[in-house]
Amino acid sequence: MSIASPSPSPEPDAPSTGFRADPPSVQRFIDRFFEALAREGVREVVISPGSRSTPLAVAADRRPDLRTRVILDERSAGFFALGLARASQRPVALVCTSGTAAANYLPAIVEAHYSRIPLVVLTADRPPELRDWAAGQTIVQADLYARHCRWSVEVPVPAGGAGPLRYAAQLGSRAAARAAGRPAGVVHLNWPLREPLTPGPDAFPIRDMGAQASHLHFHTSTAESVSRPEDVEELVALARAHARGVICCGPMDMGPGLARSIDAFARASGWPVLADPASCLRQASQEGSDAPGAIHLDLADAFLRSERFRMSMRPDVVVRIGDVPVSKIQRLWIEASAPRHLWWLDEGEHWGDPSHRVTRVVRGGARSLLFEAAGALEDHSASMPAWREGFVRANRVARNVVSRSVGPEAEWFGLSVVARACACLPDGSMLYVSNSMPIRLLDLGLRNRPVPLRVLCNRGANGIDGVTSSALGAAAASGGPALLMTGDLAFLHDLGALAIPRHERIPLTILILDDNGGGIFSNLPIA
Incomplete structure (x- = not known):
């Protein structure tokens, strides 16, 4: 699958406004940014394909030290990136086109913010001369994620020259460092990009960047070795x-x-x-x-x-x-x-x-x-x-x-299933669990083990959306045996995640606890 989906014909902004991008300069600027991201520890870029984000997607895909993953649905892509970052404990970059595509990242960004998961979100945008002029696929993207970010930047329109290239390198270094800092969290960079969006044949070769690379390095203190x-x-x-x-x-x-x-x-x-x-x-x-x-x-x-x-x-x-x-x-x-x-x-x-x-x-x-x-x-x-x-x-x-509740004749079937599934998992396994009833059943069903399981859960905002996508991302990062334990409603909320394994070979077993939708509500006082 192509990492970008440019329009078959030029969009109207270039000829109608008189503003045009210089593709080689744009690509140099963005290449320098991604070089800095990689130097600061970013290894994965999750791309939701679109036209306006073509320069960003191309730059990420050109780098041999970055792995790009293409996921069509932005909501699934956001949670997949969250799972990757949670399991790998490294910042992960997200790339999408302009408009509501960026808005669909919001649920994952909220969870990442409250769970302190490092994400670098790169949203492509229309350039300033097209905003508030009824141009298609144009919404207010500056500060879109508001208080759910550690840092939000409106990137200037990419330009050539030594000064802009130094800025691009420092921007990449700073973005990765802020995302991975303590606490970790979300960094949002909004990129206004002009037509033409595809790099020309003389675009800056990736192999030539080393001689001009910025040598700015951030050393983020984790405070792990310091106590008062x-x-x-x-x-x-x-x-x-x-x-x-x-x-x-x-x-x-x-x-x-x-x-x-x-x-x-x-x-x-x-x-x-x-x-x-x-x-x-x-x-x-x-x-x-x-x-x-x-x-x-x-x-x-x-x-x-x-x-x-x-x-x-x-x-x-x-x-x-x-x-x-x-x-x-x-x-x-x-x-x-x-x-x-x-x-x-x-x-x-x-x-x-x-x-x-x-x-x-x-x-x-x-x-x-x-x-x-x-x-x-x-x-x-x-x-x-x-x-x-x-x-x-x-x-x-x-x-x-x-123990009497998890036997073959047990009335509490859900607890029995959870306990038996946990007992079957080999050492070194990862268990991703949904909120609502699954995590509560796990609280009763997960016994102490000689080697504890790595249990991950989206407890930042305690929601049930994006669970399957998150688990797929975590499984992709961990590489070992992985089980997702989810409820039927949480599974239905994230059906789009099932398209991800078509392009990614990810070892994940999914266990669905079907209680006819929202079994936890039967525990409410009003029930």
């Missing part, structure tokens, strides 16, 4: 003074370094870990109040439904890591417990505190903070083993109850 001494001292003091503590890990694609630091601190403090299904921390642990290892609890949503347990097991300290937990029961328990100390360790700028009870927010450096605190607690002997044992016992009872 006062935070370490305070956390250590809390662990020594309070035995009744818990570590709540919400949705977050935690790397092995952060996971090890959480384990080390949980072991040193004696506080149990309540692991969200999308925290990637559902890993087996030694059970028992005197167990030397960290205790990971995989059924908090089940045992916290006991009012007696909730009333008797109120924490004094809660350390939250990652986004807001999926389990509403867990959130209400923390709120009702009113802990004296509620810490939130986060890498971004979003304020994830809907109950307004957080007493301390630590931005960045969670891994080093937890490792250093664990090291300082080496001589600490966790008191009150009954606290740990209470959680272990409750988790064990809940496991027995859930």
Whole structure:
């Protein structure tokens, strides 16, 4: 398939306005931009084909260090790029033509913004002389995504000369760095492009760019290796003074370094870990109040439904890591417990505190903070083993109850399917799960494993659109065994995604949980 779909005849803007592009100059400018994107770590470009975006699509496709993927439907393309970026943890570029094509990216951009996924969105546009003159396929695209972007730029009409080329290189470097920064997010560049849109035969050869390449490099500090001494001292003091503590890990694609630091601190403090299904921390642990290892609890949503347990097991300290937990029961328990100390360790700028009870927010450096605190607690002997044992016992009872719900004769068929599917997945698998009922069933059905599954979910805006496209993108980036667990409504919302595998060989198994549309609504109080 062609990466661009130019019109069979020239569009009317060039002859009617007298403005014309110089194709070699335009291509040099855009080539320089994509060279900088690639240098800063972009490896994938998802293209929604169209006429106005031809120079952008051609420039991306000409680069050997960029992989271009063509997806016709913009909505599917946006979520596919989101899945690619989420799984690869690299910024991904999106390219589309002008008009409503750009508007169709909005749902994916909203999710990427709230999930802190790095996307560089390149929307082609009509040039200034055609805006607000009733020209076809022309809408207001400047600042189209408004507050859902980390950075939004109206790119000048590409031109030749040394100055514009330096600007193009810096623009590409800065766009990639802003998208991949902390927090990661969406960068939108709106490109006004004039006719003619196809590069001429004397366009700037890609192989000649090296001699004139800009050498601007951005070094974005991730703050992962930095922690404040006062935070370490305070956390250590809390662990020594309070035995009744818990570590709540919400949705977050935690790397092995952060996971090890959480384990080390949980072991040193004696506080149990309540692991969200999308925290990637559902890993087996030694059970028992005197167990030397960290205790990971995989059924908090089940045992916290006991009012007696909730009333008797109120924490004094809660350390939250990652986004807001999926389990509403867990959130209400923390709120009702009113802990004296509620810490939130986060890498971004979003304020994830809907109950307004957080007493301390630590931005960045969670891994080093937890490792250093664990090291300082080496001589600490966790008191009150009954606290740990209470959680272990409750988790064990809940496991027995859930196990009876997943057998061949189980009434709760959806939970049985989810639990069996998770048990069949080999180590190293990726599981993408839809919001609504699937993620809640997963909360009950995903058991601790020796090697935890990588579980991804669009929890930024908690919507059910674009799930299949997102999973296909993530599967394309991961390359290993991948399962999508989705509901029937979420699947129907994204039927356009089924066209993607026609052009991309992506290993993905789709499991549809059909509850006749919106089974979660039966759990509402009004039902």
